[in-house]
Structures are given as structure tokens and as C-alpha cells.
Amino acid sequence: MASPESTINGPTKADSKSLRNAFGGVIAFIILVLIGVLAFSIRLFSVIKYESVIHEFDPYFNYRVTQFLSKNGIYDFWNWFDDRTWYPLGRVIGGTVYPGLTLTAGTIWKVVNSLNIPLSVETVCVFTAPIFSAFASWAAYLLTKEVKGPGAGLTAAALLAMVPSYISRSVAGSYDNEAVAIFALVFTFYLYIKTLNTGSLFYATLNALAYFYMVCSWGGYTFIINLIPMHVLLCIVTGRYSSRLYIAYAPLVVLGTLLAALVPVVGFNAVLTSEHFASFLVFIIIHVVALAYYIKGILSPKMFKVAVTLVVSVGLAVCCAVIAILIAVVASSPTKGWSGRSLTLLDPTYASKYIPIIASVSEHQPPTWPSYFMDINVLAFLVPAGIIACFMPLSDSSSFVILYIVTSVYFSGVMVRLMLVLAPAACILSGIALSEAFNVLTRSIKFQLPGIAGNSTVASEESGSSSVVAPSDVSKTEKTEEVAKEKPVKKNRKKEKENVEKKPTPSKTERRLLVLPLEASVIAVLLLVLLGAFYVVHCVWAAAEAYSAPSIVLTSQSNDGGLHVFDDFREAYSWLSHNTDVDDKVASWWDYGYQTTAMANRTVLVDNNTWNNTHIATVGTAMSSPEKQAWEIFHSLDVKYVLVVFGGLVGYPSDDINKFLWMVRIGGGEFPHIKEPDYLRDGQYRIDAQATPTMLNCLMYKLSYFRFVETDGKGFDRVRRTEIGKKHFKLTHFEEVFTTHHWMVRIYKLKPPRNRIRGKTKKSKSSRSVSSKRDVKGKRNPWH
């Protein structure tokens, strides 16, 4: 658009204009680079405050897979059957993992090492997330630029670079799928919008490739493959069908589905599961519509009407038949073709009713209101303004952004972790809102300041006329700044968009009317800057304090101001890896499965990939059974060591005793002899003297509190803030082999089975049963 303008204007003006454009480009480029640096460096708090280490649970699995990939190559990776987890079942890693993240990091590692830069796999993994968050903010720039121009794009990119919700998943060391998936998500959307705006098949192909990358990276790709069809449908319904829409959509479905089916973990699910049906349905619809438009073009209106009635009657019948078949097929599967997690999204109460294992994960809970403020902060207030700005005027691309924000707000309301999908949408819309607001306000200031530098004759002419208009505006909008800001925005947008198409001379007369009073705009600008500053402060605080802890190392401020480090997890894993046999099996609750395999290199029964509910229930049952039964269960699974996490000594709240009810619930779901009420006294979960005997005799209690009373003489649990119920007891089938410095991890070894003494079996059995009876009596007496 710049070129026709420059031809109309004189040669000197054209020069200055193109020079200004060039400068604008350079400045935008520099700003983008700085945004990338910001996005990268704000995520380094964890490295500076703690160390360069992989965080939490899932990243350890990804790290382990990446190590395998870098060591054995891609083909072994696809064929990898992991026998060190889910013993004795094992797990086919190559076919059950989203490979995008590991392939990305593996590629980076390979490239870097081929340049003889000796970075370890761990370093590459730690810094993958910050690098990709820089990419994501650039992608946000591109997307927003397509929707509302470069100003909004830069604002959105800057906002996304430091939005706390995204930081929480992409700090250095948080090596998880989401880290690259958000980039892939935003970039796919950008390419979709770009195709929609240009109608270029080139971008459509790129779009399919970006979608492929997204499918590789994260299960959240279903969001794309549902959102884009929704948008296409919206466009068709609102009469915005165009050939550009067709080009943006049809290749994506065809190529995208073919490519998605190449990813082993998706495979035929790309055409079989209900998550993908919407896209195929819309694919059919868009063809029908395209056909209709085509026929409409070649037929006379009369003939067209006839054709429509004919086609509609036949088409309806065919559609009904197809839909009936589809419904029958879908209904025949128990979950209606939806996966558990997707169903949880559609029906938020589904998981808590049927799948305790999904409900037990804290990040699958619905978020609270404060978490919105914590995670997207002031964006929550700017988003409505952004939505309004998108309606003025409503284009294909802005309607897409609106649809994106609306759906992601819903999803984030269902699960905390999907707040991550909301974050880019919120940033884009807030970027639009802020940029539009600044646009209006600074323009009003510019037109009213007579002596401003750079304003030539045109500006001085304007100032005279604008001063005439200004009083009327003041009288209209003498309300709060917010209203004053938003209302004119609404009016201005539509006109301004038209302005762009028209030549500059007539637009100036109209612009004069859009001016706000000087004082109000100055104050509004200051307030907006303040708002932005508040956002930045909050983001830096969140990055530094709230989201940088790696969770395998804990620190606390000691009394003398020093830092006390609790490194018990790694102490235990390191002990396991050096002092147990390499093929020993370690049983623990599934939370610690990934870490045990990655850090201790020992075989585990269950891990964080919760694919086999029965197996997890078995471990849960063992943990909630009395010692002997638990020993039998573990022994039948070849377990040699049992690992429990215990926070009672130092007050670490997320330990196994606090998670114990989930073990009971999940165990009870499969093995009905474990009943939750047995572990609760009057519906209350407690471990003090009021606790039920079942609770006090279960394995988890015993392993956690074995010889705990000897530490302080009373057995005071600092997490539950109470003295424990049963203080002195002995273990008969387990022996303590290792306890970490702060007692946070305790490892027990199963005693070998007792030798059978010929002829004595009967006697010993009877005597044992007597003693056990006595035990029960002895236990019950004190509390009844």
C-alpha cells in the first residue's frame, strides 16, 4: 500500500516515506530481537537461582528419551521398547510418545555437536524451552500483524514473551511438550491466517507442515483441528465464503491428516477418533458450499433455485444416511470415540466421576479465579477491549482471533494446564487492545500539540480545525478514562480501516473528528503505561519467585539468612543408581516413576505415563494393604525396593501420606476389598491417634513413620501438624536400607522369603495366625 501512496505524493515525500518505512522495519526488527532476548532471558531465573537442571517429573522422561535418541539414533528410537518401566509390561516408547520435542532437541544437539561445540544433551534440553518461547513470541508477532498490523504485533509479542502462564511451562529446565507446542500452535494459526489473507497455496502447504509439527509435539493439536473447522464454519455461516477460505482449509485437512497419520502415536486415530470428525464434516460442508457457489456462478438465478431444491432434497437424504451411520459407529464404542482427557474437556465432571487417575493430577483441576490473575494478570482486563477492537471491522482473521479466545477461555476454565492455550490468545487480543488504544490516544495528542516537531504544514492546518472539534468531544466523553478510551475506539476503528483503502487526503478530514481531549489522552497514555509497567513487574516476579523452582531441589531461608538446600530426591536417586543392582525393580507411587528411571536408572512398576490403570491400582493396593499382603503383591512383581516420599520431618507437604487417599481410591477402583471409608474416621483423613486401625496398619503409614518417633521422642508430623497415631512398631517383611538426610525419601528393601522348614509349616502358620490375632487385639485396645 505504501507504493501507490508514494507515487501520488511528490518525489521528496516519497523518499522520506520510504526512508521512514525502512527505519520502521529496522526498528521493528530490533524490537523483535530484543523481545526474543527478553523471552529467553526472563526464563533463566531458574538457572541463576538454582542450577541448570531438568525440572519436575515429565521433563525427566523427555530428557531420558532425548538421551536415548542422541545415543542410539532415530531408528532405534522409533523401535524403542522400554523394559525399564511398567515392569513387567514394558512400554513401547517410539509408538506412544509425541516425538516433536525430543526430535527438536535431538536435532539441535546434533547440529551443535557437528559444529564441535561440546554441549551436553542436558544443556540442550534445559534451554530448549526458552529458545522456543522466543520463537513463540515472534510467531505471535506474525499472527497479530496479519490480524491488526505490526504495531499490535509487536505489543502482542512483547506481552507473550513474558506472560506468566507461559513462563510457568517454559522456564529453563522445564523440558516439556508444551514448550515447543505453544510455538507450533501460534505458528500454525499464523500460517492459517496468512493463507486466509493471501489465498496462497504456498502458505497452505506450510500450514500443513506446521500442523504436522504441532501433531508431533503435543496432544493439544486437537485444539487446532477443531478450532479451524469451527472458524471455517463460522465464515461460511456468516456468508464470508471465498476461494481463499477454501485454499486455507481444504489442503490443511487433506495434507494435515495424512501427515498426522505418520506420527506413530496418532496413526489411524487421525481418521478414527471423534476429535477429528469435526474437521471432516466441515471439509464436506465447504465442498458443498464451494460447489454451490460455483453452480451459482454458471447458472442463471432461476435455474439455480431449481438446482438448489433438487440438490437439497437429495443431499439431505444422503447426509442423513451418512450421519446415521457415523453415529452408529461412534455410539458403538464405549467412550463414544473420545479419549478420557477430551471427554473431561467437554464434561468437566467426567473425570472425577469415572477416572480418578486423571482427576488426581493437580493440573487437571479447574483453576481458581486468583490463578487467572496470577497467570495472565492485566491481560484479563485488556482482552475484552481487544475483542471489541477485533469487531471493528470484523474481518476473517479477526473473527478467528475472537473464536480462539472464546474457546480457549472455556478450556482454561476446565483444566488449569490449558491456561497455557489461553495465554497466547490473551496476549494477542491484549496486544491489539493496547496498540489500538495507544494509536488513538497518541494521534489525538499529536493533532492537538501545535508545536510538535516533524508536523509540517498539514499538521498545523489540522490543529486549527481539531481545536474546534475538541470541545464537543470533551462534552461527550466526560466520564471515566476507561469509557472515554473505549468508546471512540469503537467508532474510530471502522472508519480507520476504510481510510487505509482510501487516499490519504480525504481521510484527514475524517481523522480530525476522532480526536480526544488532550488532557484525557495524556492521562490515559500514562495510565496505560502504568498498567504495562505493573504487568512487567508482575511477570518478572512470577518468573523469579513463583515458577523458577525445579521441584527436585527445595530451598528454604535459614535463620541466619543463609539458604538451606533440600536435595533429598537426588540423594536418594543417586544412592539407588550407585548402590543397587542395575536390574533391581523399585516400587513407588507413579509420580516418581519418570524420575527414578531417568535419574536412578532403575526399573519401575508405574510411572507418570498413566496408561495402565490396573497396574497403578495394584501399586496403590499394595501401599494401602497391611505389610504382609503388600509384601506378597510386591514380591509377585519382583520388586526389590520400595521408595516412599515422606515430608513429616521437614514439613514438605506434597508427600505420599498426603497423596495416599488417591492411592486408596485408585486401588479401590480396581480391587474392591480396598474401601476408602476404612481409611477415614468420620469422613476425615487423619493419621493421629484417632485414625482407623486400617490406616495405621497399612504399608504406606508404616514405611513413612518407621522409627520416626525416635527423632523427637513424640513423633510430631510437621505437615499434618499432629502427633502420629502409632509410634512404636517393627517391620517384619521390609527393612530400611536408606533414608535421606532430611528423611524426605525413604527406601526399603523387601526381605527375602522365609525358608520353608519341613514339617514345621503347619505349626508356624497356626502360631502366626494366633499372634496376628493378638496383634489386632493389642492394636484395637488403646483406641476403643
Next chain:
Amino acid sequence: MEASLRAQRTAALLIFAFLSLLAVSSSAAQEIQILNAERRIDLSSQIAIVFLTLKVENTGKAAASEVLLSFPPTEADHLAEVKAQAASGKKRKKTHVPLDVKPTDVPDAPKGAKCFRIALLNPLSPGETSTIEVLYMLTHSMEPFPAEISQSEPQLVYYRDSAYILSPYRIKQQTTFIKTPSTNVLSFSRVEPTNRAGMELKYGPYEDRPAYSFSPVLVHFENNNPFAVVEELVREVEISHWGNLQITEHYTLAHGGAKLKGVFSRVDYQSRPGASGVSSFKNLLARLPPRVHSVYYRDEIGNISSSRLRTDSRKSELEIEPRYPLFGGWKSTFVIGYGLPLEDFLFESTDGKRYLNFTFGCPLSGTVVDKLTVKVVLPEGSKDPSAVVPFPVEQHMETKYSYLDVVGRPVLVLEKKNVVPEHNTLFQVYYSFNPVFMLAEPLMLVSTVFFLFAACVAYLHIDVSIRKR
């Protein structure tokens, strides 16, 4: 099993002793005799340090230029270091001159015995006497018995030796003192006269023993000193001519003492530190050179937060704690890395070559290293590396590729088994290097960036479209 093994070994020793008695006649050809021998064996750490003072007399006709030492086969495998010095003068005015010690083969020595040849400064003329002091160290010579102990038990070890000094010469008079770390000596063999007083056992004096006489003795005593054994240590010394010397040390640490039997109870360990786990150790001290910087201490799963660094102008001390206290049989691995200013260690020799002057052994005090590998990574483009090490080591060359290398850096690898703190001596690596090579990598980077920009400019100015717009 244990007992039978021991019996076997004792039998073997007896046979050996018998054989050695037979061999006496043949060794009479050596016309040297030892007038007085005093041996002091210090067993207070995990390394047996033996201090031997020999008064040698030449009884033959010709002058003798060397004196032989011999060690029984059980000791020969554990021998870490043998040093000898000639002492002259009396009492306070003693002067010591180090002597050259070389392993050698003596044809008439008993089977399996290992001999060393001490070259005297001045040949010993007939009838003359001279005093030689020998220091040697034995690693892994104390065998824990019982081999497995529980957390609350002290660690008991066996030490085997001979009451008589194994020597190719007749010894007129000899005495052996064995110093134990505590007064708790459970048992000891008696070869009269044998005395025990406090922490010291005295064997002898024995008069006039023929050559290669041997009489096995066994001492069973308490030794709770940390048996910190570094099973493998790889030290990488990387020279950067930009002013830094980067050291990376990969340790595989083990507790070489009696294995822990059964449970490890943290309650006992924390509440009764004196009575529980006495033979375990939880921290180690690394003595690093002064002016050390950017020290790190980590293992394969991340930083180990329990370490403390103290620096002053003469030395740096790094106190490290492995992730968990080490009990018998437990292992741990970790990496220590640090940087040093290059000017403290790299010098230019008179012939224009450069040489690195650095310590060889393990900086952890009181440890035994079973296998030590020192890799000296020279800068890219350096030539003719050669090492000067005061004791025999295996050497070979490797190539390492590091930051942006094209031809790779030459690496001089030095390997030595059975290293004790005594080996912490300086060694030198000489090489020639042209300073122009220092600029290779910066120039490479600069040119890459330059070509990148040039390519950008070219791309922006060339219209590659087929159709003119």
C-alpha cells in the same frame, strides 16, 4: 570359604618361605650383608607406609654399586611407591640424598618376588658401610575381616606381612615396629620375641637371618579410618592460551572397607554420630592450587550443593560432601571442575618451547586412586608434545574436538595405576605452539557473520523472479 582361602594362602606362604630358605645358598654370591635393619610400618590410615632403614656393609672383594630390595608377591601387587635415599652424617646433621630406584629381575630370587635395584651414589668399596633409608607404600594391603559389618560395628582389618624382612642379603640384626591406629588389637601372630605396647607392636630383634627368610605374621586390629578409594579418576587439563587452565576431574569413589551389612538407619546415624557408622565417611577435602576460580562440583544428575571452598594466597581447600555418607561397599560418582590462571602453570623453556608444570596426583587428601588418567589437552595447532614425569607412566596420544575446532586438539594421555598422595608431584608437558593459531577461531566466526550479512545484502538486491513485476 574365607577360612579355607586363608589356610591356602598361609600354606602358600609357608611353602614360599621354605623355598626361599632353599634359595639362601645361591644368593650367597651377593657379597653384601645388612648389619642392621629397622622397619617401621604405619597402619594408621588405609595406606600402609613402611619406613625401612638399612645399614649395608660390603663384605665382598669388589666395590658394589647397587643394593637390591625385594618384596614378597602379595606385597608386590599393592606396591604404590618405592623411594630411597642415602643418609649420611650423624643424628641432627643428617643429610639425605635421593637415590634412583628401578625395578629389576634377580634370577635367583624366589618365584613371584619383585626386586628393585637401588643405585648408590658412590660405589661401596669392600668393608665400607652405608645407611640407606627406604620408604614404600602399600595400598589395599589391609583386608577387612569380618568382610561385612553392620552400621554399629567398628571396622576390623587384617594386615599380613613377614616378621623377617625379605631381603636378598643376610641380615645381622633386624627389628619391625607396627603402628596400629588404635589400641584395639584383637590378635597378632607371635614370632618371639614379640612385644605389644599401646598402639605399637614390636617384632624382634632377630639376629642373623639368612637371605630370603620369611615368617608370615597376621595382625587383626581396628581401623576406622575412611577407606576412600577412587576407583577411577580422569583428570582433564585443558590449556587455553587466552589465559585459562581448565581442570575437570571425574571421580568414581568407593568405600573400600568392610561392606555394610543389612540396614542403614538414618536415625542411628544422626542421633549417635560417635557410635554409628564409625568407619563411614561423609566428607572429603580436596587441596586445589591457589587462585582457583569457577569451581563446580556436580554429578550426572546435577549440582551437589554440599561443598565449601576456602581460598587464601597459598592454597585453596574444597571441602566436598558426596550426596550421601559412604558406607562400606557404597559407591558414588562426581565431577569437580575449576579454572586456574594460566600464567601460574605455563612457562616458556629456553629452547622456545612452552611447558605446562602441573601436579600429577589426585587432589583429594588421604585417598588411594586405583587408576589415574591425566589428559592434557593442548591448544589446537600445537606440535611435538612430550611429557616429563618423575615416575613410570603409560602414555599415548588422542585428539579432542572442542569449541569450533577444525583439526582437533592434541591430547597427551598419561595413565598410572595405584596412585597414592605421594604422587602429587609436578610433571611437565612440553610442546611448541604458534600464537597465530589463537586467532583462527575468532577469524572464523567473524568471517561467518560477514558472509551471512553479505548473503543477506546480495539476496535483497537480486531479483530472482522469472516474471518482471
